Amino acid sequence: MDKFSLDTFQHTVDDVLLRHRSALDILTKLQESTSRVNRAVAKSITYCGCVKMNAEKQEIPRDASFSQLKEYMQNHLEGNLCEVCRDKIHHEISTNFFYITALCNLLTIDMDDMLTDYHQNHLNTLGKYGLL
Template identity: 55%
Template sequence: MKDFIFDDFQNCVDESLLRHKSILDILTKMQDSQSRINRAVAKSVTNCGCVKINAEKQCLPTSDDDISALNECLKKHLEGQLCDNCRDVLEREIGNHMFYITSLCNSLDLNLYDILLKEYDKMNTLGKYTFR
């Protein structure tokens, strides 16, 4: 059974997209929205300071260790939590990005919910062995 929220969202995006119907417009707008997400994360570090990036070389377990050791070893390099303002900005930018991803799906006659289900099934089947 399809999830009607996804279908409704996909239909709403299709009806809302007026100026940027060209696949080239959609691709470049999607790239622009990704850049805006990156910028919002950077600004939460450099301007607001609510989060801090503490990056260092990732340690990898020795060959004797099993794959579950990776979860303990690899780090996010992120400290702190987003403040309400930075959270609002990032939610808005990610929502904008989802709009253009959905527009791309519409242009290519792809169903967003089907894509999500396939990815979910792949993650459930392979689990941590998807190596992402």
């Protein structure tokens, strides 16, 4: 399968989205798809059990430097997604991304420009400090 560009994806979403072109439809479908992502992750823990959650307070030594923070921050997940859960979550995230793209189309936001701007002005400029 050929790799496609974000620009191609954005145009394809615009071409195929016929039924839910209303702003209200897109906003509510986006919210619904976000819930489905969260639900799929939760079900991998509570129904399948391939992943376990072990959450607790993040313990960071007072003298830790910013470059060391990543070593101390836990993601609170143990294990690996099974193939079934990975496929389900993959599908739900893809659907969520579809509606994010539809929202960008509705608002005439070029996603490539938006992400390039975010990368240059937020990720590169602010770095680790901006993501805290």
